[in-house]
Amino acid sequence: MEQQILALLAAHPPVDGALLPLLHAVQQQLGHVPPAAVPLIAEHLGLSRAEVHGVISYYHFFRSTPPGRLQLQVCRAEACQARGAAALLAHAEQRLGCTAHSTRADGAVTLEPVYCLGLCASSPALQINERLHARMTPAKLDALLESEGL
Ligand code: FES
Incomplete structure (x- = not known):
């Protein structure tokens, strides 16, 4: 290294x-x-x-420890915030068993709030390993996480 x-x-x-x-x-x-x-x-x-x-x-962007295998970034900027981002992040925390800005103990996932992914017109938005997802709901997030084995 x-x-x-x-x-x-x-x-x-x-x-x-x-x-x-x-x-x-x-x-x-x-x-x-x-x-x-x-x-x-x-x-x-x-x-x-x-x-x-x-x-x-x-800068929250920088990490001092290795990220999880899956990196889930939930947008918390204004447009997403107005359309349920806080509830989406809370759902992710509960489902994944880790808090924002942290990596789950088994290293499977890192959960990070971010501020604007450029999908404001299709909010709320999130990103999983650099793949963007728009108009998210807790149910859609569950389906994405299941497809990732989580
Ligand atoms: S405010 Fe969430 S993508 Fe821009």
């Missing part, structure tokens, strides 16, 4: 504004930003570890 991180550092020169693109690249390649990457990134960009950690923890 360290070799992968070092290769990504080499591909991202230490210029102003390099932190976010670098964090995105690390998470895209490894599935998360491991704590061991923080000091390497900080040293590479001339930042403190606290600065790098602060950005990772501020």
Whole structure:
């Protein structure tokens, strides 16, 4: 893993504004930003570890632990919120047995609220492993999860 991180550092020169693109690249390649990457990134960009950690923890998009096999993202932005997103997320939490922003203990699923998936006119929307689903209901979500073996 360290070799992968070092290769990504080499591909991202230490210029102003390099932190976010670098964090995105690390998470895209490894599935998360491991704590061991923080000091390497900080040293590479001339930042403190606290600065790098602060950005990772501020943006919910970034994960410090590996995601579940299935990543379920439920939109909580305004259009979806107006059409039942809170109830949809609550249903997902109850059905899956994990809370928002967490990965179930067996590693099967990560549940994440997100803010706009670009399907506002067809809300409420959610995404499962980068596949978008519109006009969702708890029953439709149950069917999708069953098809994923959950
Ligand atoms: S508000 Fe949910 S997709 Fe835009």
